[in-house]
Amino acid sequence: MGTDKLAVLFVASEADGLIKSGGLADVARALPESLVSLGQDVRLSIPGYSNIQGLYEAPVVLKSELDFWPHTPYQVRQLALGEVVVYAIECERYFDRPQMYAEHNQAYIDNGERFAFFSAASLDMLPKLDFKPHLIHANDWHTGLVPYLLRQRYRENPYFQGIHSVLSIHNAVFKGVFSYDELRCLPEFHTKHVPEAAVSASHVTMLKAGVMTADKIVAVSPTYAKELTTELGSHGMGREFQQRSADLVGILNGCDYQMWNPKNDTLIPTNYTDEAQSLAQGKSDCKRALQERLELPTEPHAMYGMVCRLTHQKGIQYLTPILSDFLQHDVQVVIVGTGELAMATQLRAISDQFPDKFKFIEAYDNELAHWVEAGADFFLMPSEFEPCGLNQIYSMAYGTLPIVRSVGGLKDTVNDMLLDSANATGFVFDEPEPDKLLITMLRSLLLYEQNPQWILEVQQRAMNKDFSWHNAAQHYLELYHSALAKESLYR
Structure with missing residues (x-):
């Protein structure tokens, strides 16, 4: 097999355009499409969920x-995402369900078995479809068993000789922890002795299986790759990531500027560009439209937006203690999201207390997310941890200055005005403490009130940042070639 044009099987549990629950789906669509545009033969394998439109x-x-x-x-249906061939692996007992992973906030009790089967079938189908990739790119715990099975099950199989593997870590807090008994669909686990995956005498993690057996491991930002080698940043897998540190790299996710671009976004009230007059007028129009939609007073106050899952990862616990204090000022705050009940209850109470200043929309609403990105002046992302983050990148594209904590991909993408005024694109704080977030929000408000010209310049600089998938795909190609050059683990 030559390496001028790579054949790659990209294996993921979801893909935007077919079925989606989070950022993994964005990557599973955009990265293969970008690699195909660079002349590679990249095909995608996903579970054949019964609610995939057009399945x-x-x-x-x-x-x-x-x-x-x-x-x-099982059977395989062939779909397409743009120029990318998609193999949807159907198995009624596993994937003919109302949701992908859970119902009523309860994970399906056989998720381990479901995704163990999917991993096995993604490999099993290859010779039968006569598709021999140079490399298989697995993603997160759902497909962590792909590198493991490639190494163990197919070690002596001639068809699989020379096929290498890469595992992407999108969020290591989710590890896919199951008992050996929950993975009895894999003969390899019947011995109840799989050291590559074991976390105790009775349980394994599918993510660890992938980390310990993939040829290369890639985190979704350079800083997150470093954080994974620490006990705190790895969520308990620091030792494993340290063992594989020579094969661990970080590549920042890209942004789909076809979907997130104020110049041609069909979802927002007014389109605009980074030209000063267009930017100022466009954001003013979008803010007014957002205020009217949410029944907020149409005043030219600074508006702070947030669109996220209500979880500790997103730093809601840093915002709620100081939000009432912040709302004493001439500001407006809009939060859109669903998640933990206790957090939603707190936000509803604050919204009732400040009806003219704070709106909490407990929903997942893609159109409203675009309105917030276009209408807000600042975007809040005070995350406890953030492997990459996309909303800070979307925000910069819309001239909405992100307020972020210095972790993961947030640290890699946002420059603070205090640290680097000439290259500032937002506001950054370090310590995971509510008062540090409040100070940073007040810094942004002071500049908004006292130096609007500087704010405009930073907005323009942020809009001109390029986090395109084309650039990210070039780095992935380099990673793939380094994986292929590596002495195979399977010999």
């Missing part, structure tokens, strides 16, 4: 069963 109209390209016990029957 049952797609042609069946394979009907088979696993070659290994328990010989589970």
